[in-house]
Amino acid sequence: MAEPGGAIYDRLAPVPERQWDRAAGLDALLDGAREPFVVRGLVADWPLVAAGRESASAARRYLVERARDRPFMVSIGPPGHDGRLYYDADMAMNFRTGTGKLADIFAGIEQGEEQGDPRTVYLGSIDIPSHFDGLHEANAVELGGRETLKSIWIGTRTRIAAHNDFPDNLACCAAGRRRFTLFSPDQFGNLYLGPIDNTPAGRAISMVDFEAPDLAAHPRFADAMAAAQTALLEPGDAIFIPSMWWHHVEGLDAFNILVNYWWRGTPAWLGQxxxxxxxxxxxxxxxxxxxxxxxxxxxxxxxxxxxxxxxxxxxxxxxxxxxxxxxxxxxxxxxxxxxxxxx
Incomplete structure (x- = not known):
């Protein structure tokens, strides 16, 4: 299957892959890590991964059976939306947000699949313990006692603009394939960042369209891409993204699930x-x-x-x-x- 922008990504350096000792856990890899790496098959034994391998419907059913009876925040693109969650011509968001029960949101996704006209649907950074019963306990990574925020990201084909986060991040691909394009913290000047107070999800994003970069308007982006690293994750794979590394994230299949863990190296009572x-x-x-x-x-x-x-x-x-x-x-x-x- 041809991937969007595949020729571009083929020219980028791969994110290094690391091996891990199941008995020792991830501590040896994570302790003091300041560079990204991929661990293949880290969560391959998760029940959620197994459900996703069976089918998108099985993965959705697995989640609905464990979802709490509470609203889920969802972002929805208009007809013809290309999956890029971004700004419109007036610098407003090119998607609308709302809430709904998870089963109803999934029913909308399935209807789009059946009709061959899928809308962009994206549930971003859903807190797992407050929205699901037993999901974390059945699908977890041992992180050596780190206090983590546990989130799930669910959606159709999407493109999330390059952004960074203050915490360290372990992102686990549970269903569908994810492509990550990473840039070290010092590349921010080459990514042409947008506003910091008007953002799709609370963090400033790159204004460059990675699928069709305009190098006349963004000439320094060529330098960013020369320094970039990329990784294509299959279900069961994971990637470590250190604090403040910029990452562009794509959900490549018709239905995708990512689970991530955030933690910071300083006490939570310190400021942001x-x-x-x-x-x-x-x-x-x-x-x-x-x-x-x-x-x-x-x-x-x-x-x-x-x-x-x-x-x-x-x-x-x-x-x-x-x-x-x-x-x-x-x-x-x-x-x-x-x-x-x-x-």
Whole structure:
């Protein structure tokens, strides 16, 4: 079967593949990992994978039987939608969102399949424990005690624009095939990112259409593709995407399921770096150049370098949030920020 854009992806470097010791688990591969890798067959023994191999209908039935009686958020494209969840000509989303019971959403997918006119239907980042009973327990990866967010992604053929996430990510292909195109964090300038406050799913995305890149409008994208890595996952395969790596994701078959695990290497009670970026845009970006230079030096002093000169002259009990943060001092700082932002 010919793949969309296949010739382009054939020229890219493959994401390295790693072997794992089932007895030792994934710790040896994940501990300190800062580069992506693929593990073939990691979840090949999942019941969900077995259902997907039987048929798309069997996979849907497996999920419906375990779904809780609650609304599921779903994105739906209009007739003729090409599966690219993106902006329209007015920079609004080119899909609509709504909620429905999972069985009803799946019935719509099946009707489109029967009529030969499938709509783009996409359920993104559905929290597994709150939406399903027993799904995680029957289909799980041992991640060495890491506290994870467990999500499932379900849909028809889709193209999700390149974006990044702060947590580390282990993504497991459960049904259908998924193609990932990855870029290291330093490639963001070559991906032509869109707005950070008007996004399809909360993260800034590349404005480049990977299937038909306009290199006249986006010339640096050629440099990004020269540095890109790609992986085609079959059901049962998994890919590790480190924090802040950009990834373009395609569901290549008529029906696709992905399960992923997110975790961060710092305590959950610390803040989100994206919030700091947003606040810096609000408070610093539009200052006069001389004032911005002062604040750049202050950020270097307190945040990026954070050397002994920050605290050595302050008695240790009085260092407050300049000392390494604890859950308690982080909570005080968060409360202080909320008060100042609400003035």
């Amino acid at each position: 770096p994206q919030d700091a970026l947003n606040h810096a845009i609000l408070a610093i970006r539009d200052l006069a150049p001389a004032d911005k230079a002062i604040w750049r030096a202050m950020f270097d002093h307190y945040v990026f370098e954070n050397g002994p000169a920050v605290t050595d002259h302050i008695p240790e009990p009085a260092r407050s949030v300049l000392a390494p943060l604890t859950r308690e001092s982080a909570g005080r700082l968060r409360a202080f920020l909320l008060r100042t932002l609400n003035r």
